[in-house]
Amino acid sequence: MVATPTATLAPPAISARGLRKSYGDKTVLDGIDLDIPQGSVFALLGPNGAGKTTTVEILSTLVSADGGTARIAGHDLAREPAGVRSAIGVTGQFAAVDGLLTAEENLLLMADLRHLPRREGRRRAAALLERFELTEVAGKPVTAFSGGMRRKLDLAMTLVGDPRIIFLDEPTTGLDPRSRRTLWGIIRGLVADQGVTVFLTTQYLEEADHLADRIAVLDRGGIVAEGTADELKRLIPGGHIRLRFPDPDQLRAAVRHFGAVAADPEELTLRVPGDGSIPTLRAVLDVLDGASIHAESLTVHTPDLDDVFLTLTGRTGSPKETSR
Numbered sequence: 001m002v003a004t005p006t007a008t009l010a011p012p013a014i015s016a017r018g019l020r021k022s023y024g025d026k027t028v029l030d031g032i033d034l035d036i037p038q039g040s041v042f043a044l045l046g047p048n049g050a051g052k053t054t055t056v057e058i059l060s061t062l063v064s065a066d067g068g069t070a071r072i073a074g075h076d077l078a079r080e081p082a083g084v085r086s087a088i089g090v091t092g093q094f095a096a097v098d099g100l101l102t103a104e105e106n107l108l109l110m111a112d113l114r115h116l117p118r119r120e121g122r123r124r125a126a127a128l129l130e131r132f133e134l135t136e137v138a139g140k141p142v143t144a145f146s147g148g149m150r151r152k153l154d155l156a157m158t159l160v161g162d163p164r165i166i167f168l169d170e171p172t173t174g175l176d177p178r179s180r181r182t183l184w185g186i187i188r189g190l191v192a193d194q195g196v197t198v199f200l201t202t203q204y205l206e207e208a209d210h211l212a213d214r215i216a217v218l219d220r221g222g223i224v225a226e227g228t229a230d231e232l233k234r235l236i237p238g239g240h241i242r243l244r245f246p247d248p249d250q251l252r253a254a255v256r257h258f259g260a261v262a263a264d265p266e267e268l269t270l271r272v273p274g275d276g277s278i279p280t281l282r283a284v285l286d287v288l289d290g291a292s293i294h295a296e297s298l299t300v301h302t303p304d305l306d307d308v309f310l311t312l313t314g315r316t317g318s319p320k321e322t323s324r
């Protein structure tokens with residue numbers, strides 16, 4: 001499919017102003033603004049309980065906001081909820097998959113719920129089974145499926161209605177790295193081939209980094225930062241070089257030469273601000289050599305989304321994968 005040059009002129013797929021929601025005296029969303037262009041992937045990143053699911057529930061008409069306005073696919077959220085529902089698909093932590101039915105039966109059931117003619121329903125089910133590489137297991141009951149296969153089927157069911165906007169609430173939570181990567185590929189394909197807009201929530205910084213055109217960090221009821229992964233990383237001043245010393249004397253000597261930098265006497269390490277460029281590294285090594293200080297090891301740390309998350313929310317994100 002050819003990308004439409006009008007995409008940039010098109011109204012946003014999702015826009016929201018001042019969305020608010022409280023449960024009892026707990027303020028979950030305290031005035032959220034969003035602008036998500038058509039055909040893009042947007043990631044809402046936040047720690048547990050930040051209000052990510054609540055945001056998806058509001059934007060997908062499952063829960064009403066206490067205040068604020070939103071337009072989804074051109075429909076006013078409060079006044080035209082049926083129009084919103086016809087344009088969106090939602091895949092949540094609350095998977096819609098029925099374990100007793102087969103994969104194909106689940107898809108056909110969804111086609112019935114969407115009032116598709118029988119033949120069209122069968123055609124779409126077959127195409128989705130093929131696309132998600134589930135054709136061979138189409139006749140098997142879903143109880144026999146792995147977590148990754150269930151997630152794929154869940155996403156396929158969302159696509160039966162051919163939505164223009166898809167909400168994915170923590171789509172890969174609990175999946176192994178391989179299944180996660182498979183789903184990432186599928187999600188990227190949806191955007192590239194069909195131009196759908198994806199609104200994704202995640203606790204995985206790496207997921208947001210891989211998939212999203214823009215990322216918003218939600219914390220304590222508000223969006224504390226928004227931008228591309230690179231823009232967010234630039235919020236964090238530089239990287240650092242970490243030196244490890246064999247004993248406290250060497251560490252103390254290094255502190256005298258490098259000045260006001262973060263030292264960890266227990267770990268016998270010192271953080272020197274700087275990127276991993278050759279001149280920076282050479283300058284650090286020259287200081288060590290000049291003062292005859294012996295360092296055991298040197299590692300370069302470039303800022304990543306984890307640093308951003310930590311700086312903005314005061315908490316670390318989820319453990320990062322090591323299997324690249």
Ligand SMILES: Nc1ncnc2c1ncn2[C@@H]1O[C@H](COP(=O)(O)OP(=O)(O)OP(=O)(O)O)[C@@H](O)[C@H]1O
Pocket residue numbers: 023028046047048049050051052053054055203
């Ligand atoms: N129906 C409800 N009634 C009362 N409190 C609720 C309800 N739904 C959500 N909350 C509260 O709102 C806050 C935000 O919840 P939400 O599920 O939106 O967070 P989240 O960012 O999606 O977290 P997680 O990553 O754990 O799913 C939590 O403190 C939660 O307990």
